Each structure stands twice: as C-alpha cells, then as structure tokens.
C-alpha cells in the first residue's frame with residue numbers, strides 16, 4: 001500500500017504546509033479544495049518538521065513543487081532560499097516557497113493577504129490605519145498597509161518593540177495609553193491576544209470603534225475575537241482572520257501554478273474547516 005501511494009503520488013504534484021505543529025493548519029482544507037475543484041492532480045499535505053534545513057532538502061529531493069511556511073519557520077526559511085523577493089526581505093520572513101532547479105525560491109504573501117482582505121471593504125490609499133502589535137505578523141501587515149498607501153500608526157504593549165518597528169518601516173507609533181487619540185478609518189489587531197486559551201489584553205474605550213471603521217483581526221480561532229465583537233457591537237465593519245488567510249493562500253496558489261485561484265471554493269472550504 002505504501003508503494004502504491006508512492007507511485008500514485010509521483011503522478012501528482014506535491015505541495016504542503018511546513019510548520020511545528022502543522023496538524024491544526026487550515027491550509028490543507030483550503031488548498032486541496034482548490035486543486036480538486038479545478039480537477040488538478042495535486043496533493044497538499046500538512047508537514048511537521050523538527051529541523052527546517054533537513055526537511056527542505058528532503059522535500060526538494062522528493063520533488064515537492066511548493067510549500068507554505070508557518071510558525072516557527074518563517075524567518076529561518078528565508079535564509080535557506082536561493083532567491084527571496086523584495087517584500088519578504090523587507091518584512092524579514094517568507095511564508096511561501098517554490099521549487100526551482102537551483103533550490104527553493106521564497107516569497108511573502110501575508111502582506112498581500114492583509115491588503116486584499118481589507119481592500120474588499122475600502123481603498124487603503126490615504127487612509128489612517130492603526131495596528132495593534134509589533135511582532136512578526138505586524139511587520140507583514142504594516143508593510144502591506146504602507147505599500148497600499150495608508151498612513152500607519154502602531155501601538156504595542158512593549159514600547160521598545162513598537163519603536164523598533166517604526167524605525168524599520170514607514171510608520172509611527174503611540175503608547176498603548178494613547179491609541180484612542182488616533183482617529184483611524186482602519187484598525188488591525190495582529191497580536192496573539194484574544195486567541196482561544198489566551199487572556200484578552202486590550203481595553204478599548206467604549207466610544208473608540210465607530211460605524212465608519214473597518215476593523216480586522218488576524219486571529220481566526222475563535223472566528224469572533226473579543227476585539228471584533230466589540231467593534232461589531234459599535235457598528236464597525238469587521239473582517240475576520242480567515243479572510244487574510246484566504247487571500248495569502250490565493251496568492252500562493254497563483255504563484256505556484258501560474259493561474260488564478262478558485263476563490264469561492266477556497267473560502268467555502270476554509271470556513272467549513274474552521275467550524
């Protein structure tokens with residue numbers, strides 16, 4: 001049976017998500033749905049690795065065509081690529097690998113995912129955007145917002161990290177105590193606060209969110225975070241974390257396969273897998 005599976009897999013293109021852990025990833029459901037709806041002979045697998053360099057060498061040898069890279073490998077993967085695009089270099093992380101003759105080529109689609117998820121709601125050109133967080137995820141979001149023409153203000157629990165990010169990318173920062181003075185049209189929550197099992201950290205003043213705002217949380221477990229619930233209750237338009245996941249995946253798909261991704265099927269599979 002193992003031999004049969006191996007033989008069958010040779011006729012299929014192989015893709016996967018590489019992380020630690022990888023088992024909880026929603027990407028296999030989303031990507032396999034995309035391949036299946038288009039009738040492509042391809043598999044997308046969850047791949048858990050201990051040693052990233054070893055895993056990438058093995059997956060190259062086996063002939064994997066493309067990989068999504070997730071926690072904790074996004075920074076390290078960049079160093080193992082033969083070529084990395086300018087956005088990924090600026091962000092300092094890759095989330096997408098494509099196999100070439102010479103080795104793995106790296107790209108970052110997280111920032112594009114954030115921009116596309118928000119631009120379904122409004123044009124980002126010239127708007128003021130407030131970003132909560134200054135970690136790796138925030139870097140991608142801030143890069144994307146600035147590329148799309150937004151004025152970005154960040155705020156973070158640890159001020160030194162906010163200061164560092166504001167020195168690296170074209171944004172300013174404010175202390176947590178005074179974010180309510182920023183009058184943004186867009187708000188993005190990029191921290192792990194509000195994830196299932198973690199305490200919700202932000203005290204957002206009652207009158208902060210307004211119906212004119214678009215508010216996105218990149219956390220998707222739970223789908224409705226306390227942050228989004230408060231925004232929604234105030235009448236803001238909310239975008240949950242699955243939308244960013246969807247659009248970063250759509251960008252990965254079209255980079256690997258050089259064709260448009262089946263957006264509706266991918267969204268449906270993702271929403272089903274998240275429930």
Ligand code: ATR
Nearest residue numbers: 133134135136137138156157158161191192193201
């Ligand atoms: P990621 O790559 O997912 O962004 P990270 O680099 O560890 O992960 O960054 C985590 C972010 O979540 C940081 O902005 C962190 O704030 P600090 O820099 O102050 O640590 C933020 N964060 C995590 N838990 C938080 C909490 N309970 N309250 C406020 N911010 C929190």
